[in-house]
Amino acid sequence: MSSQARTYFDEMHSGPAGVRDLYANYANWLRNVPAAQLESKRQEAELLFRRVGITFNVYGENAGTERLIPFDVIPRLLAAKEWDVLSKGAIQRVRALNMFLHDIYHDREIIKAGLVSENILTHSQYRPEMFDVDVPGGIYAHIAGIDIVRTGENQFYVLEDNLRTPSGVSYMLEDRKMMMRLFPELFRRYSIAPVEHYPQVLKNNLRAVAQSGVKDPTVVLLTPGAYNSAYFEHAFLAQQMGVELVEGQDLFVRGNAVYMRTTEGPKRVDVIYRRLDDEYIDPLAFNPDSMLGVPGLFSVYRNGGVTLANAVGTGVADDKSTYIRVPDMIKFYLGETPILSNVPTYELSKKDDLAYVLDNLPELVVKEVQGSGGYGMLVGPTASKQEITDFRDRILADPSNYIAQPTLALSTCPTLVEQGIAPRHVDLRPFVLSGETVTLVPGALCRVAMREGSLVVNSSQGGGTKDTWVLQEKSPQEVSEIETALKDEVAVC
Amino acid sequence: MLSRTANHLYWMARYIERAENMARILDVTSNMALVPNAALSEAALWQPALEISGNAEAFQERFSDFTASNVIHFLAMDPENPSSIYSALHSARENARAVRVAMTSETWENINALWLEFSQFDGKDLAVDGLREFCDWVKARSHLFRGVSFGTMLRDDAFQFLRLGTFIERADNTARLLDVKYHLLLPKEEEVGGGVDYYEWSAVLRSVSAFQAYQKVFNDTIQPWRVAELLVLRKDMPRSLHACFTEITAILENLTTGRHVECRRIAGEINASLQYGRMDHIFQNGLHEFLTEFIECNNQLGAEIQNSFLNIHAA
Numbered sequence: 001m002s003s004q005a006r007t008y009f010d011e012m013h014s015g016p017a018g019v020r021d022l023y024a025n026y027a028n029w030l031r032n033v034p035a036a037q038l039e040s041k042r043q044e045a046e047l048l049f050r051r052v053g054i055t056f057n058v059y060g061e062n063a064g065t066e067r068l069i070p071f072d073v074i075p076r077l078l079a080a081k082e083w084d085v086l087s088k089g090a091i092q093r094v095r096a097l098n099m100f101l102h103d104i105y106h107d108r109e110i111i112k113a114g115l116v117s118e119n120i121l122t123h124s125q126y127r128p129e130m131f132d133v134d135v136p137g138g139i140y141a142h143i144a145g146i147d148i149v150r151t152g153e154n155q156f157y158v159l160e161d162n163l164r165t166p167s168g169v170s171y172m173l174e175d176r177k178m179m180m181r182l183f184p185e186l187f188r189r190y191s192i193a194p195v196e197h198y199p200q201v202l203k204n205n206l207r208a209v210a211q212s213g214v215k216d217p218t219v220v221l222l223t224p225g226a227y228n229s230a231y232f233e234h235a236f237l238a239q240q241m242g243v244e245l246v247e248g249q250d251l252f253v254r255g256n257a258v259y260m261r262t263t264e265g266p267k268r269v270d271v272i273y274r275r276l277d278d279e280y281i282d283p284l285a286f287n288p289d290s291m292l293g294v295p296g297l298f299s300v301y302r303n304g305g306v307t308l309a310n311a312v313g314t315g316v317a318d319d320k321s322t323y324i325r326v327p328d329m330i331k332f333y334l335g336e337t338p339i340l341s342n343v344p345t346y347e348l349s350k351k352d353d354l355a356y357v358l359d360n361l362p363e364l365v366v367k368e369v370q371g372s373g374g375y376g377m378l379v380g381p382t383a384s385k386q387e388i389t390d391f392r393d394r395i396l397a398d399p400s401n402y403i404a405q406p407t408l409a410l411s412t413c414p415t416l417v418e419q420g421i422a423p424r425h426v427d428l429r430p431f432v433l434s435g436e437t438v439t440l441v442p443g444a445l446c447r448v449a450m451r452e453g454s455l456v457v458n459s460s461q462g463g464g465t466k467d468t469w470v471l472q473e474k475s476p477q478e479v480s481e482i483e484t485a486l487k488d489e490v491a492v493c
Numbered sequence: 494m495l496s497r498t499a500n501h502l503y504w505m506a507r508y509i510e511r512a513e514n515m516a517r518i519l520d521v522t523s524n525m526a527l528v529p530n531a532a533l534s535e536a537a538l539w540q541p542a543l544e545i546s547g548n549a550e551a552f553q554e555r556f557s558d559f560t561a562s563n564v565i566h567f568l569a570m571d572p573e574n575p576s577s578i579y580s581a582l583h584s585a586r587e588n589a590r591a592v593r594v595a596m597t598s599e600t601w602e603n604i605n606a607l608w609l610e611f612s613q614f615d616g617k618d619l620a621v622d623g624l625r626e627f628c629d630w631v632k633a634r635s636h637l638f639r640g641v642s643f644g645t646m647l648r649d650d651a652f653q654f655l656r657l658g659t660f661i662e663r664a665d666n667t668a669r670l671l672d673v674k675y676h677l678l679l680p681k682e683e684e685v686g687g688g689v690d691y692y693e694w695s696a697v698l699r700s701v702s703a704f705q706a707y708q709k710v711f712n713d714t715i716q717p718w719r720v721a722e723l724l725v726l727r728k729d730m731p732r733s734l735h736a737c738f739t740e741i742t743a744i745l746e747n748l749t750t751g752r753h754v755e756c757r758r759i760a761g762e763i764n765a766s767l768q769y770g771r772m773d774h775i776f777q778n779g780l781h782e783f784l785t786e787f788i789e790c791n792n793q794l795g796a797e798i799q800n801s802f803l804n805i806h807a808a
Contacts, residue, residue: 053593053605226591239594250497261496263650263748263802 009152009411010423011076022079022471025189030074030414030421038416041182042073048181054174056229056459070464071175072415073182076426076446083193083470086156086430087440089340090146092330094432097161097317099333101140105130105313115328125315127278129285133302135311136209137435142273142309143202144432145169145445148340150411157343157408159427161326163310163318165275168445168465169431170233173198173240175467176443193470195443198431199240202273205435206241209307210270217270220244220260222251224276224292229460234275248276253296256305271307272297278312320369320403321347343408349400357404358395361388364404365455366395379455381407410455413466415448425449427457428468442470494595499654500803501592505604506642506658508585512578513635514666515568518542520628521700525693526561539564545666545673546576562620569619569627578631582611596655597645600638607634650748657744657798664737665791667701671724672784675717694720701732721780722772734787735767741794748802756797763790 012023019027046068049055055066078086103109104126110116120126145166147159176195180187203219210217223234225247238245250260251269259266274281280290285298300306316322324345327338346353346364357364366378378391395402412423430444446466447457457463522542526535536559543549543564551574556563571577586608593601610630619627639659646652674697694715698704703723710727711719728735742764745757775783 050609051602051606052598053590053601226587231590235594239598244495244498245592245594246495247497250495263494263496263499263654 008409008423008425009150009155011150011411011413011426013414022077026075026077026186029186029189035420038073038421042071042416045071045073045178045182048178049174052174054170054232056232069171069459070450070462071178072424072448072450072464072466073179074414074416074421075179075467075469076413076428078468078470080193080470080472083442085339086148086428087442089156089158089338090144090148090430090432090440091438092334092336092339093146093158093161093326094141094144094434095438096326096329096333097144097163098138098140098434100329101311101314101317102138103333104316106132110329110332113332115332116322116325120316120322123316123319123321125278125313125319127313127316129298129302130311130313134304136211136307139209139309139434140311140314141317141432142205142209142311142434144434145429146432148428148430149343149408150428151409152411156340158326158340159343159408160320160323161318162429163314164277165310166429166431167230167233167275168429168447168459169198170236171465172431172443172445172468174236175465179467190469191472193442193472195441198433198441199237201433201435201439201441202237203241203243205433206271206273206309208435209309211304211307214270218243218268219271219273220246220251220269222246222248222272222274222276222281224248224280228275230275237273243273248290248292248294251294251297253294253300256300256303258294258297258300258306269306271309273309278315281308281312320345320367321349324403343405346404348395348402348404353404354395354399358392361392363407365407366391366402366404369401369403377456379407382453382455407455413446413448415450415464415466417450417452422452424452425455425457426466444468494650494654496803498592498595499650500799501588502595502651502655503658503798503803505585505588505592506655507662508581508588509604509635509638510659510662511576511666512581512585512631514663514670515546515576515578515581516628516631516635517700517702518545518670519565519568519624520632521696523561523565523624523628524699525696535560541673542568545669547669548574548576562618565620565624566618569624570614570617579611582608582631595651596642599645600642603638603641607638610634653744653748654802657741657748660737660740660744661791661795661798663732664734664741665788667724667732667734667737668784668788668791670697670700671721672781672788675721675780675784691715698723703730703732706730718772718776721775725775725783726767726770726772728768735764738764738767754801756794756801759790759794759797763787763794 012019012027014020049068049071055068100110104120111118111120121128141163143166145162145168147162148156149159150156172195206219207217219241220243221234221238221241223231223245225231228234235245244260246260251258252261252266253259254266258269258272260269276292279287281293282295282298283290283293284295297306298312301308301312323342324347327342330336330338346357348354348357357366361378362380362383364380366380368376378387380388383391410425410427413426414421415424417424426446426448428444428446430440432438432440446468447459448464448466449455449457450462450464459465519542522539526538539561540549540559543552543559546568548568552564552567556567567574567577569578572579572583574580586604589596589601589604614623614627614630617623642652642655646655691714694717695704697720698707698715701724707715707720707723710723713719723730723733725734727733728739730736738760742760745754745760749757
């Protein structure tokens with residue numbers, strides 16, 4: 001285990017025996033909970049998740065295989081002031097990215113200013129069809145998932161921005177519900193910021209981006225169907241928002257409008273929260289083989305007959321080659337200093353960077369510029385010699401398709417695994433919602449690499465999830481009152 | 494509501510009802526096997542179960558003997574038989590999964606739990622152990638499904654389509670059961686009402702939970718024509734054809750207020766024949782003919798419902 005030689009920031013412990021102030025209460029509680037009880041809580045959670053059907057399908061396995069994402073019963077804690085920085089930083093990023101998207105599909109000022117190369121206009125995710133199309137409110141990324149990692153007390157980095165159809169928010173909400181069910185006493189002891197209003201905020205935002213003049217807009221959620229890996233989330237969000245969950249076959253285009261087929265005839269649709277990539281939304285405009293989309297949808301969209309969230313063409317901004325420019329965008333569009341830092345990134349299209357990376361592969365993480373979900377990446381420190389050799393060939397075949405970053409010393413959080421409680425690497429994905437305002441609920445999806453030493457947290461690669469608690473301060477007096485009350489309760493039992 | 498959603502709900506309910514009816518047939522058949530009866534061979538005992546479900550041909554393509562073990566496996570657990578209990582429950586769950594949003598979470602979780610629990614019977618040879626337990630389980634889960642949907646769902650169109658599926662399927666099953674049994678149980682040369690075996694008729698009644706009802710309603714020894722009357726014309730007998738159509742016509746009226754829809758006319762016509770029909774007339778023209786026509790009309794109604802509401806291609 002070469003990675004064990006490095007030291008990692010431990011979210012709970014400040015040293016072999018020390019516990020950080022933030023976790024002091026929780027660590028006390030945890031010490032007094034027998035391991036067997038924690039394990040039985042974990043099993044209870046698994047049973048409940050299975051019964052509710054909170055499962056995901058893994059591509060490449062037998063069709064219809066449904067797996068649970070491992071859920072860890074130990075939460076990740078964030079202090080209110082830490083959250084404050086993260087949320088402001090994430091909001092700032094998304095504001096700049098939305099302005100960038102508007103710009104790149106209109107006047108292209110940022111290219112004229114020389115900050116972004118005009119190569120971007122030939123990028124595979126750039127949609128020339130979107131040029132000069134005005135989207136309501138100028139919002140492109142209505143829902144953005146910002147992946148953040150931590151390497152030290154005050155060192156947070158943005159790993160990537162997800163602006164297409166980011167998923168995982170249902171786990172943020174279901175993990176919270178589960179924790180409240182399993183450990184109600186902890187929720188009394190701590191003041192944990194609530195996240196349950198996320199679907200309501202999302203729905204309000206979606207209604208707000210309907211074309212002007214629509215009085216009571218009809219919002220639907222467009223899913224690829226029950227066999228999609230994130231189908232549970234689609235169903236969950238539709239249910240929580242109280243909107244129809246539709247498939248492409250349920251919608252059709254007539255004139256400059258989109259309708260859904262109902263038992264009482266066609267019904268007009270105003271806003272589509274689509275969980276389908278650009279390529280699949282309309283076989284007439286994009287991939288002609290797509291059975292999932294709606295023929296003619298894109299032309300209605302361009303003519304303002306329906307709103308899509310996220311907008312078409314956001315992929316050009318969440319690509320790893322654009323990621324590098326986000327700090328510049330923040331300065332350019334907002335005139336602000338970036339609150340959150342990028343991870344230092346090598347662009348393999350540049351000669352010097354390529355040479356450096358090829359010499360240092362065992363220390364680096366190499367990613368495909370347009371890859372996602374942890375597929376097609378090399379994690380140098382944990383890769384075998386053979387894997388590194390193979391990957392070197394792939395890079396040389398098409399260097400500009402890759403970027404590289406130093407292997408980040410991702411922070412760890414105590415996690416319940418087979419051997420007991422042990423540190424595992426974590427990341428954080430808060431979801432930024434843009435409508436009339438740009439907001440996020442105080443919480444996030446926390447992903448955890450369940451395998452010892454692993455730095456890959458993606459659920460498709462065996463990663464699990466944790467509930468994330470943003471703690472609101474309680475005065476020492478409040479804490480002692482609660483402690484007393486809890487003791488009395490125990491005595492009564 | 495979305496046509497596709499309505500379609501999934503309708504079929505989900507149909508499949509659960511189908512599984513329950515199949516369990517009922519298997520249950521009473523295996524019970525009859527316990528009654529000493531020299532006249533019936535193993536094949537003669539089990540073959541009707543296949544005929545009721547319209548599966549005899551498919552069975553013979555795969556199996557040579559009508560043994561209890563073969564028939565039970567084929568009708569209960571065989572994934573390759575699209576009308577087995579396994580397949581029906583699997584389809585019910587797949588339909589539910591596709592529209593889990595359209596029902597209450599309790600209803601969805603109930604169906605999901607049903608499917609998860611099914612695995613406990615996986616790989617068991619039901620002919621040897623536990624057919625009774627299995628059938629009880631299927632029936633109990635079906636009861637639970639109806640209870641939880643009835644007890645928690647908003648009385649909107651989603652609920653109506655779900656109930657519609659239940660009653661269309663149930664009417665079909667009751668008619669088939671009665672048709673097959675009536676033929677088999679009446680010796681060819683005998684008049685209706687001749688000497689038939691008490692146990693077999695009581696089994697028919699039990700298969701639709703009507704044994705006690707019969708005693709209450711008729712207060713008489715079991716007579717075949719009265720069994721038929723109970724299962725065809727009695728409105729107060731929940732699995733009778735008339736009871737099913739009372740529900741179906743009411744549901745269709747709810748769904749189509751103010752609209753002329755062909756399926757509503759068909760349902761009304763069938764309902765009238767059950768409401769105003771007389772058992773002696775039905776017997777005069779032949780019960781078998783009556784039931785055959787009923788099954789056909791019921792199918793036609795199903796197709797028309799599909800046309801009016803569920804076919805997503807009709808924009």
